[in-house]
Each structure stands twice: as structure tokens, then as C-alpha cells.
Amino acid sequence: MRLTLLDGFRGYFLLFMMIAHTTGQFRSIPGQYNHHALGFVEDAQGFVFISGFVVGLVYTKLLMKKGMQGMRSGVLKRIKTIYTYQAGMIVGFAAAALLLAQWGMYPNVLRQYVEEPVVFTLASLGLVTGSMHLGILALYIWMMLLTPFVLWAFREGHAKWVFALSAASWIFAQTGMPDAAQGPIEGALRSTGHGINIGIYFNVFAWQVIYFGALYLGFVFATDRFDPAWMKTRLARHAFWAALGGMVAFALFDRSIHLGWLPENIRPMVWDALDRGNMDAVYLTNFALDLYVVSWLLMVGRESGNRALEAVGNAIAWVFSRKPLVFLGQHSLQVFTAHVVVVYLIMWLMEGHRAGPLVSNIAVLASILPLYAVAWIHARSVAAKKAKRDVSATRGAPDLKISPTVEPATAGR
DSSP states (O other): OHHHHHHHHHHHHHHHHHHHHTTTTOOOHHHHSSGGGSSSOOHHHHHHHHHHHHHHHHHHHHHHHHHHHHHHHHHHHHHHHHHHHHHHHHHHHHHHHHHHHHTTOOOGGGHHHHHSHHHHHHHHHTTSBOSTTOHHHHHHHHHHHHHHHHHHHHHTTOHHHHHHHHHHHHHHHHTTHHHHHHHHHHHHHHHTTOOOOOBOSSOHHHHHHHHHHHHHHHHHHHTTOOOGGGGGSHHHHHHHHHHHHHHHHHHHHHHHHHTTOSOTTTHHHHHHHOOTTTTOHHHHHHHHHHHHHHHHHHHTGGGSSOHHHHHHHHHHHHHTTOHHHHHHHHTHHHHHHHHHHHHHHHHHHTTTOOOOHHHHHHHHHHTTHHHHHHHHHHHHHHHHHHHHHHHHHHHHSOOOOOOTTSOHHHHTO
16 A cells, blocks of 8 residues: 555656656646746755655665665666656757757757767766756656665664754755856857757755655665654644644745745745745745655644544545546556656747647646546566566476476485
8 A cells, every 4th residue: 555655646646747757838727826936946846855755665675675786786776767758858858959940940948969979968867967857857867876775774873963964964955055156167159159058957965855764764764673662642733733833824825926925025035035946944944844744644644633634645645546536646657757747848849839728728638638547558568578588487496396207305315
């Protein structure tokens, strides 16, 4: 049930990531009325958290079973797979940009590949820059490179040092120094005639705090060190109500900005202060509150004796265990890749065009279909490979029948 819910949440984040990324081209009802409008927690935060939690679960088990070397090999194999998809998109977009340019077409979404085909493509392959929506896999790869060392530190009882370094890294990101360091590099590139941007939007120094926090939770669950008893205490219940109040406050703050409740001279100042790329305190605090509220409702709320809380907790468990969401989450890497490709295609085709309400809503709902198509194709591919391995294993298995003419005692001589 635990992994089913995790896949369900991941599928939900992928679904609304697709909807959010088509909002610029299609002003649809799903694109305007969803969880994005109720605070500062969006799909990327949830996606990174779930990914870190699952990595913690899977590779901690591998660490316990095969040791440090086995775990490290497993992590590196996964990094290779993710990088293959990332590099495939980068090379594919670069090739498409150059081909379209030959035909006199210059999609804005591929502009950087056309202007700096070699330097920008190589920098993207080096995970130090990237075109739109390619930052999250680069972020994930950078954090996974540190995962073997962090899981080792957790096992050796050094979690507090990991948390201290993680907190220091987040504080460092808030100073703006990582962003400032990009300036001289970009200036040096411009002086050589290659004016490309450096950075992947998601500041690794900041966003790592979500990933490594989730990694620790995955480690704790994998080693059966999590004690759910605290979640049932009176203090935890009071913390739930406080966190719920904080969620409501953030939701009202979000609405006050978007609906113009704040004075016109205040709104630009608020927008300038918010920094999602750096995971500033507003985004991080709102995420922590949402995480605690949802976790408490799932773990305790369904048996709390409060009918309203039980209903909400059961509703969350029901929604995120639905097969359509779970199916997407089970093939998250392939689905994420498909979503990026489809979004790029939509952005290109919609350049200079504007769709009406009916077309926009139909287009947004239709954009979800390729995600399921890719998930289905990948599921079929995985099943076919598994069937092939099973057949090979069956054919290669030794004949375990003991000849009646050979006694067991002599067979071992």
C-alpha cells in the first residue's frame, strides 16, 4: 500500500505538471483551478520529495543486502538510466532545432540550440545549463551522485552532520552567492562569443534540502526505525491543527497576490521577494506544512475518531491509490520525458496563435493522453523483457531430477 500511494502521488504530480506547463498556451479550467492556486507548493517539490523517499527505501535495502559496493553500483546504474533520457532529449532537441532552422523555422523554445548549437548542447549535457523544463532531471542526477555517501552516513549514525550540511547549503543558496557566481562565467563565455546562460533554474544548493530530508525518511522506513506512536500523541494532533492553519494562511496569501487583494504598489515587492528557484523560506515552509498535514491524515486521521478527518484521510488514500495515477507514477521517468517533448511541440505549434476556451480545455485534456500512451508502451516493453528472461532462465535451468541409478551419497563424491 505504501508504494502504491507513493506511485499515486508521483502520478498526480506528473499529471498536473503537464497541465501547468500547457497553461501558457491554453487558458483552461484545469490549468487555473488546481492545487497550484492554494499556496506555494507545486508539483516539482512533491516530485523531488517522492523521488528522494523512494531512493532511500530502495537503496537502503540494497545497502543492507549487498553492502556499500552493491548499493553504489545500483545508484550509478540508475543515474546512467536517467542521464540517458536527459541526454536523449538534449541531443534530440538540438537536432530538431538545426533541422527546422534549415527549413527557415526557428521555434522560440529551441532558440538556444540554434544560436549556440555546440556550446549550449555541450553545457546542457554537462548538466550546468538546460532549456525549459530540463532542470529537474539534472537536479535529480546531481543529488543522486551524493546519495551513496549520504546513505552511508545515515547507516554510520552521522545523520546530524548531513542535516547540518544540508541546512548550511540551503542558507548559502539564500545568500544569492551561487547565482552571483554564474555572472563571471557567463561574462567569460560572452567575451568568447558564446552568450549562453548558466544554471538549471533549480538551485541545487537549495533544493537538496527536500531530497535529502526525504532520503532520510526512506532510510528510516527501510530500516524499520520509524515509530508511528508519536503521530498519535496529543502534541502531534495539536501540531496538525497548527500546520493546517498555516496551510490556510499560505493559501490566502497566494490568493491575495493573484486576485489583487494586496495594494498595487505592494504586489511587485512580494513577487520580487519570492524565489521558487532558490526554494526560499516561503516555499520550503509551505511544503513542510503540507507534508505534515497529508502524512498525519493518512497515518492517523483515518482512525482519529473525528468523522471529518477520517473522511478526508480516506478520500486522500482513495484518490492516490487509483490505477490511472499509480500507473503514471510507476513509469515516471518515461512519462516525464514524454511530457517535456509534448510541451515543446505544443509551444512550437502555438507560437503566434491563441486558442479559445473550448479548444484550450480540450487541448489540455488531450495533452494527457500521450503520457498514458508512453506509460503503456513502456509497461509492455518491461513485460516483454521479463517474459524473455523467464523463458531464458527456464531453458538454461539444470535438470534437477536425480537418476534412480545414482545414490545421493555417491553423487557428491
